[in-house]
Amino acid sequence: MPGAIHAEGLVKTFGDVTALDGVDLDVPEGTVLGLLGPNGAGKTTTVRVLTTLLRPDSGSATVAGLDVLEHPDEVRRSIGLSGQFAAVDEYLTGRENLQMVGQLYQMRARAAKERAGELLERFHLADAADRPARTYSGGMRRRLDLAAALVVSPPVMFMDEPTTGLDPRNRQALWDVIKELVSGGTTLLLTTQYLEEADHLAHDIAVVDHGKVIARGTSDQLKARTGGERVEVVVHERDAIAPARGILARYGPGERGLGDVSVEDHTRKLTVPVTGGAKLLAEVIRDLDAVGVEIDDIGLRRPTLDDVFISLTGHAAERAQDEENGADPSAGGRGQRKEPAA
Amino acid sequence: MTTLTDGARRPPAARGGIARSFADSLVVTKRNLIRMSRIPEMILFGLIQPVMFVILFTYVFGGSMQIGNSTDPDVYKNFLMAGIFAQTVTFATAGAGAGIADDMHKGLIDRFRSLPMARGAVLTGRTMADLVQTAVTLLVLAVVALIIGWRPGYAAPTNAGKIMLGFALLLLLGYAFTWIGALIGLSVRTPEAATSGGLIWLFPVTFVSNAFVDSSKLPGWLQPVAEWNPFSATVQACRKLFGDPGLSPSDAWPMQYPVWASLIYSVLIVVVFRTLSVRKYRSASA
Numbered sequence: 001m002p003g004a005i006h007a008e009g010l011v012k013t014f015g016d017v018t019a020l021d022g023v024d025l026d027v028p029e030g031t032v033l034g035l036l037g038p039n040g041a042g043k044t045t046t047v048r049v050l051t052t053l054l055r056p057d058s059g060s061a062t063v064a065g066l067d068v069l070e071h072p073d074e075v076r077r078s079i080g081l082s083g084q085f086a087a088v089d090e091y092l093t094g095r096e097n098l099q100m101v102g103q104l105y106q107m108r109a110r111a112a113k114e115r116a117g118e119l120l121e122r123f124h125l126a127d128a129a130d131r132p133a134r135t136y137s138g139g140m141r142r143r144l145d146l147a148a149a150l151v152v153s154p155p156v157m158f159m160d161e162p163t164t165g166l167d168p169r170n171r172q173a174l175w176d177v178i179k180e181l182v183s184g185g186t187t188l189l190l191t192t193q194y195l196e197e198a199d200h201l202a203h204d205i206a207v208v209d210h211g212k213v214i215a216r217g218t219s220d221q222l223k224a225r226t227g228g229e230r231v232e233v234v235v236h237e238r239d240a241i242a243p244a245r246g247i248l249a250r251y252g253p254g255e256r257g258l259g260d261v262s263v264e265d266h267t268r269k270l271t272v273p274v275t276g277g278a279k280l281l282a283e284v285i286r287d288l289d290a291v292g293v294e295i296d297d298i299g300l301r302r303p304t305l306d307d308v309f310i311s312l313t314g315h316a317a318e319r320a321q322d323e324e325n326g327a328d329p330s331a332g333g334r335g336q337r338k339e340p341a342a
Numbered sequence: 343m344t345t346l347t348d349g350a351r352r353p354p355a356a357r358g359g360i361a362r363s364f365a366d367s368l369v370v371t372k373r374n375l376i377r378m379s380r381i382p383e384m385i386l387f388g389l390i391q392p393v394m395f396v397i398l399f400t401y402v403f404g405g406s407m408q409i410g411n412s413t414d415p416d417v418y419k420n421f422l423m424a425g426i427f428a429q430t431v432t433f434a435t436a437g438a439g440a441g442i443a444d445d446m447h448k449g450l451i452d453r454f455r456s457l458p459m460a461r462g463a464v465l466t467g468r469t470m471a472d473l474v475q476t477a478v479t480l481l482v483l484a485v486v487a488l489i490i491g492w493r494p495g496y497a498a499p500t501n502a503g504k505i506m507l508g509f510a511l512l513l514l515l516g517y518a519f520t521w522i523g524a525l526i527g528l529s530v531r532t533p534e535a536a537t538s539g540g541l542i543w544l545f546p547v548t549f550v551s552n553a554f555v556d557s558s559k560l561p562g563w564l565q566p567v568a569e570w571n572p573f574s575a576t577v578q579a580c581r582k583l584f585g586d587p588g589l590s591p592s593d594a595w596p597m598q599y600p601v602w603a604s605l606i607y608s609v610l611i612v613v614v615f616r617t618l619s620v621r622k623y624r625s626a627s628a
């Protein structure tokens with residue numbers, strides 16, 4: 001059975017820019033999909049297609065079981081959207097904005113008013129509720145926009161970079177809101193630049209680049225793809241870098257000798273990929289101590305989603321460059337720009 | 343703490359087409375009226391301009407205009423008012439166009455377009471709000487006109503019902519023209535372009551007419567243009583209903599049956615331009 005959000009082969013071009021180059025997605029009901037990708041990857045365009053704001057050139061999509069192209073109106077009844085840029089009326093107060101949205105969802109005036117009050121409370125906007133949104137700070141506008149997306153608690157939600165511009169307290173509060181929504185059965189597609197956020201909230205992650213999904217899986221699966229654990233050591237003195245490097249090289253995969261250990265001179269940090277877990281850490285400390293290397297910090301690090309992101313999209317960028325230089329003509333067809341007609 | 347997901351998982355069942363369309367349009371109308379009330383300087387300028395026109399035309403041209411066989415400034419004053427009223431209501435075109443152009447390029451339009459609302463409501467809401475503003479302007483203008491000496495029934499008998507009908511035709515004309523403004527607003531990139539695009543063509547339309555001069559004094563080739571001009575029909579209808587002097591004696595059908603002509607023209611403009619605008623709105627940015 002297709003998920004609550006399902007897309008196949010979405011393509012969208014703007015002039016000679018290919019924003020979407022065959023996006024496939026499937027988000028099972030009641031789960032969160034985190035959409036990651038560098039600037040210009042096509043995240044917002046994907047959201048706009050799925051929320052009926054944009055017609056794709058080709059491909060198909062269903063949301064809550066309804067075809068986005070054939071039944072846009074029914075789809076709109078089942079979704080809530082908080083776009084990348086806050087969509088609020090500057091001259092209306094926060095309360096008036098939310099009431100208007102409620103009434104346009106065909107709520108009765110009284111119900112819309114009550115709901116507006118609840119949401120303002122919930123998003124810490126009660127104090128500013130009766131001021132025009134024009135006077136709100138960026139983060140307040142963002143929260144008002146999120147509240148507007150939640151007016152009818154629709155079964156499928158789209159949030160495009162919802163926590164961009166929020167302070168840590170409000171970000172945490174939004175995470176709580178999202179968790180609550182999901183435990184209530186809402187399906188959510190979330191785009192974000194904060195990989196920690198995807199790690200924390202998303203059941204599944206899709207990495208997009210150049211309008212294509214280049215990797216998908218759970219955060220653990222993606223991390224496993226990028227590589228295992230590493231030991232990171234910060235030595236006390238610059239002079240200790242060389243002896244420490246010799247010792248750490250013994251614990252590395254042994255393929256490149258000292259080359260296994262990467263060194264960051266200015267922070268005096270050495271990193272080596274290892275297998276063996278925490279037990280190994282004690283041995284490393286003992287060995288360093290034996291040769292008199294003083295350390296400021298030592299730890300076992302697992303790859304973060306940032307590592308995943310950079311390794312995935314970094315490779316992709318390199319490949320695209322190679323193709324442009326004609327290094328790999330067989331793999332044609334990707335890349336931002338369409339070939340000029342021959 | 344509020345539960346976010348309680349209550350209906352979906353919005354309540356949609357009301358029928360027309361009821362929903364009307365309800366949604368009213369919500370958007372209210373939004374636009376609130377906006378207008380928070381930018382009072384816009385309303386103020388909207389008022390000053392026609393009042394200035396009334397005074398300038400009355401006292402600058404009043405002495406040198408011949409209406410029928412009369413050069414009495416008092417006749418011109420009573421002749422002029424219907425023309426000024428009609429011109430004023432058409433100026434709502436620019437406001438509607440600018441408002442819609444502005445909306446289309448702000449983030450809020452994405453909110454509207456992602457909501458399950460009636461297709462034309464964003465536009466209808468704007469035109470209805472402009473209608474309210476036009477009504478207020480017209481009221482103030484009518485009071486100013488009375489103060490400086492406009493006397494309904496000056497040339498022919500009239501009554502309250504006829505006067506009301508005259509104002510209703512004026513409002514309908516203004517409403518029709520805001521739909522032209524809507525189409526302009528949807529076709530340009532900036533509110534500034536919509537303002538000038540909404541105004542420039544109004545000058546020939548309102549001046550090549552019977553509004554400010556006796557149309558039988560126009561050059562021969564311009565006379566039919568002026569007599570069949572939809573704008574002239576409303577002006578003639580108002581003069582007839584208000585009992586003002588200077589009715590055009592022309593044989594042209596709209597001059598003979600101006601009330602019907604005004605009604606038909608206005609309804610036709612609404613139907614044509616509303617259809618075009620709603621179609622354009624739906625395809626915009628898709």
Ligand SMILES: Nc1ncnc2c1ncn2[C@@H]1O[C@H](COP(=O)(O)OP(=O)(O)OP(=O)(O)O)[C@@H](O)[C@H]1O
Nearest residue numbers: 014017018019037038039040041042043044045046
């Ligand atoms: N309306 C438009 N007209 C022209 N090009 C567009 C339009 N919308 C998007 N694009 C292009 O499509 C590509 C994808 O844009 P999109 O906004 O989807 O990226 P994104 O992944 O959301 O980026 P960001 O992280 O910066 O928000 C970009 O190259 C962008 O320039």
Ligand SMILES: [Mg+2]
Nearest residue numbers: 043044045084
């Ligand atoms: Mg984006």
